[in-house]
Amino acid sequence: xxxxxxxxxxxxPYVKIGFEPFTVVELAPAGVAGERITLSGRxxxxxxxxxxxAVVEIWQANAQxxxxxxxxxxxxxxxxxxxxxxxxxTDAKGSYRFTTVKPGRVPGPGGxxxxxxxxxxxxxxxxxxxxxxxxxxxxxxxNAEDPVLTxxxxxxxxxxxxxxxxxxxxxxxxxxxxxxxxxTVFFDY
Amino acid sequence: xxxxxxxxxxxxxxxxxxxxxxxxxxxxYPGYRSTVKRAPTRPLVFLPHTLSExxxxxxxxxxxxxxxxxxxxQHDGEPLGERIVVSGRILDENARPVAHALVEMWQANAAGxxxxxxxxxxxPLDPNFTGVGRILTDxxxxxxxxxxxxxxxxxxxxxxxxxPAHVHFSLFGIGLVQRLVTQMYFPGDPxxxxxxxYNSVTDEKARQRMISSFDWESTIPDIALAYRYDIxxxxxxxxxxxxxxx
Numbered sequence: 001x002x003x004x005x006x007x008x009x010x011x012x013p014y015v016k017i018g019f020e021p022f023t024v025v026e027l028a029p030a031g032v033a034g035e036r037i038t039l040s041g042r043x044x045x046x047x048x049x050x051x052x053x054a055v056v057e058i059w060q061a062n063a064q065x066x067x068x069x070x071x072x073x074x075x076x077x078x079x080x081x082x083x084x085x086x087x088x089x090t091d092a093k094g095s096y097r098f099t100t101v102k103p104g105r106v107p108g109p110g111g112x113x114x115x116x117x118x119x120x121x122x123x124x125x126x127x128x129x130x131x132x133x134x135x136x137x138x139x140x141x142x143n144a145e146d147p148v149l150t151x152x153x154x155x156x157x158x159x160x161x162x163x164x165x166x167x168x169x170x171x172x173x174x175x176x177x178x179x180x181x182x183x184t185v186f187f188d189y
Numbered sequence: 190x191x192x193x194x195x196x197x198x199x200x201x202x203x204x205x206x207x208x209x210x211x212x213x214x215x216x217x218y219p220g221y222r223s224t225v226k227r228a229p230t231r232p233l234v235f236l237p238h239t240l241s242e243x244x245x246x247x248x249x250x251x252x253x254x255x256x257x258x259x260x261x262x263q264h265d266g267e268p269l270g271e272r273i274v275v276s277g278r279i280l281d282e283n284a285r286p287v288a289h290a291l292v293e294m295w296q297a298n299a300a301g302x303x304x305x306x307x308x309x310x311x312x313p314l315d316p317n318f319t320g321v322g323r324i325l326t327d328x329x330x331x332x333x334x335x336x337x338x339x340x341x342x343x344x345x346x347x348x349x350x351x352x353p354a355h356v357h358f359s360l361f362g363i364g365l366v367q368r369l370v371t372q373m374y375f376p377g378d379p380x381x382x383x384x385x386x387y388n389s390v391t392d393e394k395a396r397q398r399m400i401s402s403f404d405w406e407s408t409i410p411d412i413a414l415a416y417r418y419d420i421x422x423x424x425x426x427x428x429x430x431x432x433x434x435x
Contacts, residue, residue, distance in 0.1 A: 002282070002283070002284045003280060003281075003282045003283075003284055003421045003424075004208075004209050004212050004282060004395065004398070004421060005208050005209065005212060005213070005282060005369070005421050005422060005423050005424075006369060006371050006398060006399065006420045006421045006422070007212055007213055007214065007371060007390040007392075007395045007396065007398070007399055008213055008214060008369060008370060008371055009214075009357075009370065009371045009372040009386055009387075009389075009399070010221075010223075010370075010386060011357065011359075011370050012357065012372075013305075013307060013308075014295065014297075014303040014305040014307070014308060014357075015295075015357075016305060017295050017303060017304055017305050017319070017320060017321050018293055018294065018295030018321055018357055018359065019293070019295075019359070021321060021323070022252075022293065022323070045226045045227055046225070046226035046227065046230070047226055049226075051227070053307075059241070059244075059245060059246060059365055061241075067240065067241075067244040068246075068247060069244035069245065069246075069247055070247075071240070071243055071244055071363075071364070072240060072244055083246055083247065084246065085245075085246035106239075106240050106241060107239075107240055108239050108240070109202075109237060109239060114239065114241070117241065119241050119242065119365060121365070121368060123370060124227060125223050125227075126221070126223030126224050126225075126226070126227035126228070127216065127224070127227055127228070128214035128215070128216060128218060128221065128224060128386070128389050129213055129214060129216065129370075130368065130370060131229070132236065132365075132366075134241075147237070147239070148236065148237065148239065151234055151235065151236075151237075152234050153234075156231075178226070178227050178228075178229065179226065179227075179228075179229065179230045180230070183229065183230060183231045185231075185234055186229045186233050186234075187233055187234050187235070187236035188233035188234065188235045188236060189236045189238075189242065189366050
């Protein structure tokens with residue numbers, strides 16, 4: 001080792017001008033295979049107030065469980081037009097929304113498969129470094145054996161599992177709660 | 190009989206080294222007031238680096254235009270202020286270039302005003318300056334922006350608070366856990382010692398690495414002065430997290 005990682009600094013209050021030009025809220029154009037889902041929710045601060053200046057980025061595998069990245073050496077197809085990256089700026093109500101496909105299972109430590117999940121990165125004024133968390137899917141038996149989810153204290157796991165919307169079968173809801181009793185689990189990455 | 194080689198390859202992942210002590214700010218830093226209601230309060234959970242964390246979005250030359258990296262050429266007229274070149278390399282901790290990675294930047298104009306609805310600082314907007322750029326690093330990890338030197342501006346963190354002049358940088362790297370957002374500062378800025386964001390990094394040398402250096406060799410005679418800013422992203426651990434030696 002010869003160098004040390006540059007220090008993180010907050011995106012600040014004007015992140016919108018920097019990040020908005022590269023907004024991606026529809027990840028899967030027509031023709032991309034897989035179960036269509038919408039994913040939406042709110043970002044909420046320690047006073048329960050919506051965070052209207054946050055950026056939510058997501059990273060996911062395709063429906064086959066393959067990342068569009070050269071280090072994913074699995075013998076599975078990548079899909080034209082599906083990068084697996086999304087970025088949404090929260091609105092005045094602290095809300096974000098993506099449409100995508102449900103990711104397949106990807107390998108984890110020791111070759112066991114991970115449960116379907118999306119890696120979520122959150123930036124905002126007041127965060128000197130970004131947060132990383134994961135979103136898992138409801139009604140997934142594999143959640144019980146996921147190598148990362150099982151590292152989370154059992155009483156906090158529910159904060160990482162999206163809820164199915166009562167009105168819409170393909171809609172999933174998941175909030176990012178920054179502080180408090182229902183605080184979302186964030187990872188030391 | 191062993192499992193097929195292919196499967197062993199796909200499950201062997203080399204993670205990234207965790208940041209060196211004191212080089213990264215804590216989430217809670219009350220001197221920067223906005224951290225108080227936004228920093229996590231419950232313990233973070235240690236995240237092993239799996240395939241999901243060592244991969245990350247891949248960008249290409251289709252994602253950037255040449256005018257994206259020259260902020261003085263994005264409008265019909267010329268922006269006001271001191272033209273500067275900001276360039277450098279994106280390297281990892283092992284001193285390897287981070288090639289073909291997306292670099293985004295944004296900044297205030299010469300008067301210290303952002304083109305953003307919530308910036309109500311009483312300073313003029315410049316119709317010829319948006320203050321946003323992006324570029325893909327080349328094969329050696331190099332990037333280069335032409336821009337205007339940003340102004341300092343007041344903020345409401347505490348009485349008579351001023352941010353030192355800075356440029357925001359967003360880096361993707363190759364793997365998700367290399368992702369970094371930082372700010373580049375300018376040498377000799379007297380506001381740095383009063384700035385909570387800069388001082389949220391407790392290691393003095395780490396703080397100083399966020400300050401660009403005057404770069405005579407990159408100046409453009411009669412046109413622009415230049416600053417150099419190299420950015421270091423996390424490097425790989427020496428050994429894979431798990432090895433298959435069956």
